[in-house]
Amino acid sequence: MSSIWSIARKELSDSLRNRWLLAISLVFATLAMGIAWFGAAASGSIGYGNTPATIASLASLGIFLIPLIALLLAYDAIVGEDEGGTLLLLLTYPLTRGQLLLGKFLGHGLTLALATALGFGLAGLAIALLVDGVAVAPLLEALLRFILSSVLLGWGFVALAYLASVRVSEKPVAAGIALGVWFLFVLVFDLVLLGILVASKGAFNPDLLPWLLLLNPTDIYRLLNIVAFSDGGELTGVLSLGADLPFGPWGLWLALAVWTVVPFTAAWALFLKRRL
């Protein structure tokens, strides 16, 4: 256990040292406040609109940013140590490969969690203090849900990045795969799903379609943050399928957690096979 923590501690202090933690927190805080105050500008008004709209906008932005940041943070976890020449040395220490990977995850996961909580937490605090007449309790609840799901989404992409990192032997390749993963889940998946829906003209079993959303962690994340405010009436595009899912938010939380556990376990198994 102590060796896992030693690895995590180094990752965490690295992200403090290279200002990653600070930079991510600032980006999150700035964007969150920008959206809160200017998100309604398109409809002709400036100032805080309402909590559900703000959270929905934040979630749309989070889908782009959080996976990208998580992938960037974690893609070189193992392949970077290997290229840097430290992996071989580390593994001669009383440290199993699983402990090393778990330590890395703990470090990267904490970095991401701290940055998310700090950045969005500060923005929430600013909204609560500065906006007159905002209902604080629902804002806090929504923000807490948003932060937790963002962290969980980030962890999922950290684990996906590890999957690439343990498999390849060069850092640029891992970076390329990480970008591909981002592209696939953030941009391509929904388009393909929509295409299938339209092209099949209802030939698919309609009971099956909503489940397809669970194959994309970013869709689960979006559902979690939007569904909570309505009965699904505000869901657009492929997300409207989510209203047909036969389970509530707990199922979505569980599905998002599975998206962390499964890629991490797979990365672990692949790491055991990696040759030094």
Place this chain on the structure above:
Amino acid sequence: MNCFELEHIDYGYDRQPVLRDISLALGAGRILGLFGHNGAGKTTTIKLILGLMAPDRGRLAVLGGQPGAPDVARRIGYLPENVMFYPQLTGRETLAHFARLKDAPRRQVPELLEQVGLAEASGRRVRTYSKGMKQRLGLAQALLGSPELLMLDEPTTGLDPVATADLYRLLRRLRDSGTGIVLCSHVLPGVEPYIDEAAILAGGRLVARGNLASLRRQAGLPVRLKAQAPGADELLQRLNGNVPRLDTVTRDSNTIELDVRPGDKMTAIRSLMNSAELDDLQIQQPTLEDLYCHFTGVAGGGC
């Protein structure tokens, strides 16, 4: 208890045999030199002992346990060839990180930095270190936790002569206190005075092992006698027939060199002494380098 025991170890990689039938053991308080050309299997042997890979066949015990097991790994120190560290950490932070991983007492960090001569540079980032400084940091890292088995792969790379001498003195001290040490090096003359035994690998096989005296006996390489006496040609004529020599070289008018079989050495020396008033006599035993060339040459490698 032996530091490690390899019995009939086979290891292959992509169906290519890398090590074949290796049997080797190291006792406590001994320094073993592990030699071989690049690709002869030295690094693979070390990795097997470290538990980074498992052998295909054979029995392997390290410090009385399984290689790679945490309680075994904690008692081994390893300096890889071309050791590298995190460039963004300082020397002290690096050593502290590895000390935590090894559960070594934290007071060892400043002590070891002092011992390898990095005390003053310990607050600087490793990025700014020279090759020799990184090597010394690597050595400090290997000594964390007072290991019972120390494996050093090319430890003198980048070290200046003074630092190299310091290193060998340190290794001797560790050996005397019971540490088993494996030394891989291509600088054969450098390590020769310090090793207790040598193991020579060629083409994945162990072609020779033992202390230098027994390797010399096995190899039967000639001993070179260098005699200085006025009138070398005359001396040679007088010696002819008396000395069972293998090869004679006259260097100049008053130096002759004789290569004689090890068993004939004393006879040859006596004849030389009786034949002329010698100014000087040097006896050159086959060096580690000669032995290395001999054994790898027999195995088809050559020097």
